[in-house]
Amino acid sequence: MNLLKDLKMIQIINGDIITPFEIIPKASLLVKDGKINAIHRDNRMIKGVAVIDAQEQYVSPGFIDIHVHGGGGHDFMDGEVEGFLEIAKMHARHGTTAMVPTSLTSEKEQLLDLLKVYETALAENTKGAAFLGLHLEGPYFAMNQRGAQDPRYIRDPDPEEYEDILKHAHLIARWSAAPERRGALEFGRRLVEEEVLAAIAHTDAVYEEVVAAVENGYSLSTHLYSGMSGVTRKNAFRHAGVIESSLLLDELDVEVIADGVHLPAPFLKLIYKVKGPDKVALITDAMRAAGMRGGESILGHKDNGLKVLIEDDVAKLPDRSSFAGSVATTDRLVRNMVKMADVSLLHAIRMMSTTPARIMKVAGSKGSLVPGKDADIVVFDRDIQVQLTMVEGRVVHGETQVD
Template identity: 35%
Template sequence: MKTLIKNVSVYHNHRFEPLELLLENGKISRMGDCQGEACDEVIDGEGKRVAPGFFDIHTHGAVGVDVNGADAEGFEKICRFFASQGTTSWLCSVLTDTEEHTMHAIRMYKEWKKLKHRGAELVGIHLEGPFLCPAYKGAMPEHLLKKPDMKLLKAYQEEAEGEVRYITVSPEVEGIVDFIPYIKSLGIQVAIGHSGAGYETARKAIRNGALGATHTGNAMKLLHQHFPAIWGAVLEDDDVYCEIICDGRHLHPGTVRFIIKIKGLNRVVAVTDSIMAAGLPDGSYKLGVNDVVVVDGDAKLASDGTRAGSTLTTGMALKNLLKFTGRSLAELIPMLTENPARLIGVYDRVGSIEPGKDADLVFLDEDCQVVRTLVKGKVCYTKDR
């Protein structure tokens, strides 16, 4: 199956260029002048901009499906909704839960892989916990938090057949910093967060291999001029990627600009941290074992009003980034594409538009609205005219 995409401006080398794309067997095979090729399908982009598909590495669900309780069809439902938002790759974030329910979520992920797909690709699992600090638990159920248990983590990874790709840990939890090299040896990238760790403890976690910071500035001890703490450590380090939730609630727009200015455009990852309420009206929902109430799009625990994830989508995150920063689309796209792919270690196949990579593409109109999404060369979403 060969598909020609013409009359588009393609995001390549961090800028938009008038290029044609030839797709073959789910991959990008050529870029440039491709109209001499015999093709099975031609897509006229009508002057739209084409960017790499978005990659959401931190999300707990959408459209009525909670990752912790999802079945295979539920995961597929999320995938199809995400494609309508420009997301072509994502990690399912399993909130701290019982061993039984965590194993169930992993098994349902494997069952999803057996389905015929028509949406975003679920490329692995993110474990948000359970090795987290109770004082900064956020929406994590405190009674399910644990001290480091590498036997349990290895069991999760074995059940996932090596596809737990990302984990959030708190550096101050006794022993976890010393286990980071082992965690990475299992093929799991490490982020630090849900933490009140001191600066030196956080720095040691980074030296031992932690490369991400989970929803930076949220559920995290903040910067003080005398005690930089974990936030100071992740902002200072040139290698750490900082997740940010750009819904206008988790971070003030000025804080978003501040983080980007300090970290640079190549070390910030826009995430949604969305829950099952994303794409749905206000109401009562679940986040793992928690009851959540959403009012005016703001998700909070029913028990104490603690903010509990978001109702954000990647498409809205991009629009908010444009509004909050005043930067160009070309500058901001890596936060939703290249940066998460590099952090998770899959940039060899997704995250940019290059020959040989998966044909995961999002078409944006003049208002940066998603109008078409392709996953592995297949059209998974087209906006109604």
């Protein structure tokens, strides 16, 4: 039984607190009514308040995963409330305090059903990472860049279809599409009108098409380097692809699967060097096998999804010709950026919390340890192994003593 679940005021003491600009050693933090109330540069004890001793470990803002498909044996495409809740709990054990549940390419009816399930799960989710709205990944993609997305459902944006879905725009946080597809620029403008983040994904666009996408509302490159064009030749002339365009254009934020497999160290270092921590969001892109042992698994719906193989800490197509999703957790992303990409812990945390919060327009309440914001807090040791996770003042992972 978690002794802290009903407490209104909690003081975390003796921790190295990670703020937006520094790490304050042996400091304390007060949580009141689910919000961060104060941060002190010492361990002053407040009378009548429950105390958590961080034991000189790091006290960090919660990790925000803006692109995740599943975990713990569940996939959001299963369309089950229980699955949503179990995925949220599993990733919370690894430090995720907020997430954007992500779909796969499918028929309109399945997306509409998914929205209904999400709305129910949203109301019931009290024991795991908070939900920030759905991410619809597809179905408006380039066939050549589909990756593990089901080719049966790939198509051009159709206003008769997406207008029905956008009737539920209050449940949709972002939508990813290939901007070169017919009707995709108009689609981007409609997303902006509905305050849905428009993202570029699974695309064969060249620089001029990416510029047009930015001019029509697209502001994020989905899993940079994965499912997108690089430099190409046409009639002997070189053309920049989406990879180069995303690195070049300041108007585009990028998200990065920092599992250490999709992108080895040189790529992580390059992206960080060019874009910087304020333009990069770390994502898991995790599928149902995250948090589980290797072997066979399924990407997408458990009854008719794509069979995949979990091997080398990544999901692969059975013929091993392509990756089919990640099995990473957010703590692993932070470790990799620090140990593989030589990024400071302060900047790695920024890419896992502050920057994703800004991209998803929740920076006013999440993403940093600042008084007045939600008490989304992670305590982890020197090896970035998560010991405790708190979501809006509720401890959802970790057993600790209360003094």
